[in-house]
Amino acid sequence: MSESQLAAADTTPDGRPLGGTLMEMKNITLRFGGVVAIKDISFDIREGEIRAIIGPNGAGKSSMLNVINGFYHPQEGEIWYRGARRKAMKPYQIAKLGIARTFQNIALFKGMSTLDNIMTGRFTHMNASLFSQILWHGKAAREENENREKVERIIDFLEIQSIRKTPVGRLPYGLQKRVELGRALVAEPSLLLLDEPMAGMNVEEKEDMSRFILDVNEEFGTTIALIEHDMGVVMDISDRVVVLDYGRKIGDGTPDEVRGNQAVIDAYLGVPHDD
Amino acid sequence: MSSHKRENAYETVPQLLARNVHQFGNNPAYRLKELGIWQSWTWAESAAEIDSMALGLVDLGLEVGDHVAIIGRNHPVLYWAMVAVQCAGGVPVPLYKDSGSEEMAFVLEHCDARFAFAEDQEQVDKIMEVAEQLPKLESLVFVDPRGLRKYGREKLRHYQDLQAAGRHARDTAAAVLEERLQAQCADTTAVMLYTSGTTGRPKGVVLSNRNVVQASKLSAEFDSLRHDDSVLAYLPMAWVGDFVFSIGQAYYTGFCVNCPESADTMQADLREIGPSYFFAPPRYFEGLLTSVQIRMEDASRLKKWLFKSAMAHARAVGPDLLDGKPVGAWDRLKYALCDYLVIGPLKNTLGMSRVRLGYTAGEAIGPDIFDFYRALGINLKQLYGQTEATVFITIQPDGEVRADTVGVPAPEVEIRIDDKDEVHYRSPGTFIEYFKNPESTASTKDPEGWVATGDAGFIEEDTGHLRIIDRAKDVGKTATGDMFAPKFVENKIKFYPDILEAVVFGADRDRCTAFINIDLTAVGNWAERNNVAYASYQELAGHPRVAEIISSHIETVNRSLAEDEMLSGCQIHRFLILHKELDPDDGEITRTRKVRRRVVEERYADLLDALYNGSENVHVETEVTYEDGRKGSISADIQLHDAVIADRVRTVESAA
Incomplete structure (x- = not known):
């Protein structure tokens, strides 16, 4: 698939070399009873990048973050962290691994x-x-x-x-x-998870927060994975973007590539779904 | 002190530094709150920092007479940079840190700066943005490395790298530095400060070491400043006042300069440091009083009553106690009780428990505000000065402090009033020249050294105190022939906490009108207590109930103007509340917050017309400049209001 090729690009949009793979999600599926929140999703997070997870409401973004965070345990799939497969862990154990997060509702x-x-x-x-x-x-x-x-x-x-x-x-x-x-x-943290860091902010606060996120990434070399609704912000600060819709991955690549992806455009403009 | 040099042997700031190392070597010279802790540097440590910085500048190729720009907030490193530049034979040129790129480009180009010290990424970015216009600018030295990691290092270096290079080059550079220090005397230039100016482009005021050292010496002796005094340096470094207080007087007397952690923490830092010598513009004292009043509004009944009764007594006897006038034993006892219960804790909260000497200047201060602080037992005084005078023109001696005058001529200052009521002075602080601007120099300073201040005023015959009426060029006549003094009226209006700024019009017109800026803190608090909902400054400013309040203030001002025979023609007939605050980024006020009358008049020409053609409301579109230099626009429907005019009290018709 073309998406995975794009994901393997070795430089960020501004020409910084990307580090090795920090975390890899392999065929993750997460169910709550009969509801499938995440369906067979694979993507990676590479060292030193700002990785955005976007998608319309109910796409499974927060669930995905909670999987990374160890709060939810997926029924299927593997999570590889620093080259080793991660077992099911308690959140505080995950914290000791160097993964920190913020919450959507403070x-x-x-x-x-x-x-x-x-x-x-x-x-x-x-x-x-x-x-x-x-x-x-x-x-x-x-x-x-x-x-x-x-x-x-x-x-x-x-x-x-x-x-x-x-x-x-x-x-x-x-x-x-x-x-x-x-x-x-x-x-x-070596991996920082941000759950909608700009939600409910005004333009000025968003600008400040964007600057802090970029500074954190540059100053401390922290890898950042973030969920965000504000498209402008995501496209401005992210190195790579993964797009979810109805629990499935529909796009993955640099902001420019994602922006041109028809499936992504459809998901955001609300084209009726086949299933 | 065994080897006490004669006082006049110290002619320059670097010489004063050497003396301080000798006399007060282990006393703190600078403090900076960093990572939540006050860090301090002694005079000896500061001198060592300055020395390696000066060596670094020599090593970098600084030549005698080169201008070096200094941009940033009050920070020990930037103060060291100023003195290091002086040591190395250069001239420091501090710039306002909140100026935009274009403003900076003008100054940097005008002074041919080859080097600049910039505090952080924000300042570096602003200079980089206009670097193409500045071919002479060779390199930048920064203080805070944050965010600058990826920037090229050809033109950019950290100040510690500059110092390391300086120490490394000591073998060759030290001799050059010593030679340059030896060549300096009272007549060499100490600093160049750009005046914001309410009209036109900024002008570079050249001050010699004699100006700085003499002005500092005379004023320090006048108020008997001591080496164990301390100040909080929080006013812009580009302003002459900060240069004289935080460098001139600090080096002359050897007291400690404290730098706050950030602009937002100033009030908390003030409390922690408890300075003994404090300077603030009237606006600061107004804002502080407003915040005290707001907090008292929310206090319990008992506390309100305590505060009110204590303040009433304090206002009655506090100022007299300060002036050493006779006060009865019973009143003294009551004041002591008030002091214990209310005044002492209040002063502590304000960070003014230890203030031995406070000054305010730059604008007139409201008598109520002035008396409030004096009632608390804070020796707040006024002075009158300008950059061209190295601050001091007149100053209030202890015991002769009043709200309506600016004091008597400062030591060794001569004053005369010309036939057009303009104030002229001649003093040891009189500036050398405006840089690259002989015409302006000639029109301001005559060959005998008298300088025109541009302010109209008069000297009170019985006290010898100077009273300032207004800017000389703003004083005019209305079309009906009455005297028109806008600033006098504006100050009266601004004394209300609800009103932040006022601009009065009326020269050559048949009646006076005004633009009003509301104070968001005060009016916002009123709105909160009265359940008035608003979403923005603009909405609050346009609220009819706010207009009612302002209208009642204007009515009171009109009544008081009517009692003044000279100025009864200045009553405000109509006014409007502006939809945005006047802003230095839009050029409407200077960085030191003085209204640029012409600019305001031009920008809001349609509003001004509406005030005179009788319309009820008017729609405006205003261009605004954001802090980062981008432009946008806001539009608003503005209501115009008629004010109640008081009857003139015409006692003697012939008086005016």
């Missing part, structure tokens, strides 16, 4: 400050014993200082110094999204 601790919320993202890096933590001695103190520095670097990176001590429940939506991104970033 999932922050509303009563806690920005700083504390982002600090929770470092939990995978806290290994001191309970005893040491209670006494605030040795390893616990050292770890907290290190973690705080990492958190502060991210606060600086996302330009949210002014809301460091503000309870996140009081923040406007766009800033809460940024805090959530911050919490995912401090985990120092």
Whole structure:
């Protein structure tokens, strides 16, 4: 198929070489009872790229992200991560593998400050014993200082110094999204999953968020997989795009290729389906 | 101090730096909040940073007299860069960091800059965008590397790389640097600052080391500034005030300059630092007072009552206590109680607990606002100055502080008022020239060194205080022959927290009218409390109930104008509320927020016509420029409103 050939292109649209395969989804099928959410989908995510998953409502995008994230376990298919087949895991085990995510409907601790919320993202890096933590001695103190520095670097990176001590429940939506991104970033993920990072934002907030996503990718070399509705944003920032419709893959390639793909155009303009 | 050099031996900023290393070597010279922690550098450490930066500049090929642009927010590295450029024989030219590419291109080209320091990617991008127009620009030095990883390195380097190169080249560059430092004296140029100017292109004001050091010395002695004072540097580096406070006075007295973490955290950083010496434009004090009032509106009844009673007493006796006037023991006791319960905590919240000396300048400040801060026991004073004077023209001495004057001539400043009421001055701070602009220099500064300020004013006979009426060229006559002083009226209108900006028209017309900008914070809060729904600035500005409020303010202003025999002809007959805020990106106000009357008049010509032809409403299409230089347009239907005119109080007809 022509799609798989396109997916194998070795440079990004702006000419950056693509890294090796970080994650590969092989023939994934996910069912909820009788409902087939994802049907026999295969695609890969390569190191250092920004990979978008798009599709109309109900296409299976969020389910796909939840499969990558280990929250759903597909009935069929294989997930290969860093060259090894991944077994069914709990989400926290996945987090330890270096996969972090944000949520479509913000999932922050509303009563806690920005700083504390982002600090929770470092939990995978806290290994001191309970005893040491209670006494605030040795390893616990050292770890907290290190973690705080990492958190502060991210606060600086996302330009949210002014809301460091503000309870996140009081923040406007766009800033809460940024805090959530911050919490995912401090985990120092090698793969960052973003579930509709621009949903509900105004143009200015979208521009800011796009810039942060690009900066994260460039500064930290983080591989990013994102779901997004806003076509303009997706086409601007993604290196490669996979298009889903009714749980099936209908396109895969660079933004330009996807834009010219008839199946994709039909799906978005609402051509009646055969099945 | 064993080897105390004579004071006048220090003629230049680099010489003052050397003295500070000797005298206060281990005292903090700069602080910067970074990663949530205040980092500090002593005078000795700062001098070492400056030294390697200066060596780097020599190594890069900086020649004596070269202009070096400095663009960014208040940051120790950029302050070091300014002094390093001076050490290396160059002239620092700080630019407003929020100027667009075109504005920057003009200045960079005009001053033939070969090198520039840019804070971050945003500033680098702006310069890159116009690089083709700037063939003389050789290289850029940046402070924050974020986002610049992929940029070519031929013309671009990190400041630490510049310093490393400088240290590496020490063997050859050190001798050159030393020679250049030796050659500097009071007459060499210290800095060039571009004035935004309410008319025309910016002009480069050349200030010598004598200007800077003398102006700093005299003003520091006037207010007895000490080396243990501290300031928060948050005003634009391109503004002469910041240069004199954060470099001139800081180097002269050896106090510490604190840089906030970001523009948004300024208020929190202010609280943490608790500066003893604080400068802010009237707009800042207005905004702060508005936010206090808004928070008090939402407070509980008991707190409201406490605040009201404490403030009433503070307003009655606070200013007198500050001025050292006699105050009864009972009132003192009551003030102490108010201080303990309300004033102290409030000052702490505002970050002003330790302010020993506060200044405001640039615009007139509302008497209510001024008195509020003085009532709190904050020694807020006014001064009058301009770039061409290295700030100081007049200044208010302790004990003679008033809202309506700008004080007496600063030390060693001479003032005279010409027959057209224009204020002229001559001082040690008087600038050398406008760069590459001998005509303007000649028309502003006469051969004897007197400089025309362009402001009309008079000296009060009994106190010797200067009072500024208006910009000299704006003062005119209405068609009916009454005196017309727009700024005077605008200031009266702007004293209302609901009103951010006002532009009054009326020269050579039969009556006066005004454009009003509402203050989004104050009016927005009112809307919230009164269940007035709005989605945008434009919608709120066009709300009929907002117009009612503004109308009542204008009515009060008219009544107070009617009592003034000279200005009763300036009453506002009609007004409208603009659908957008006046914006420096559109050229409507300067970066220091002074209204460009001509521009506003031209851009909104149709609105102005409508104010005079009696129409009820008018449809406008306005082009706006976004921060990144892109253009767009907004359209609006604007209502015009008639204001209530008060009867003139004509006491003696012959007075005017």
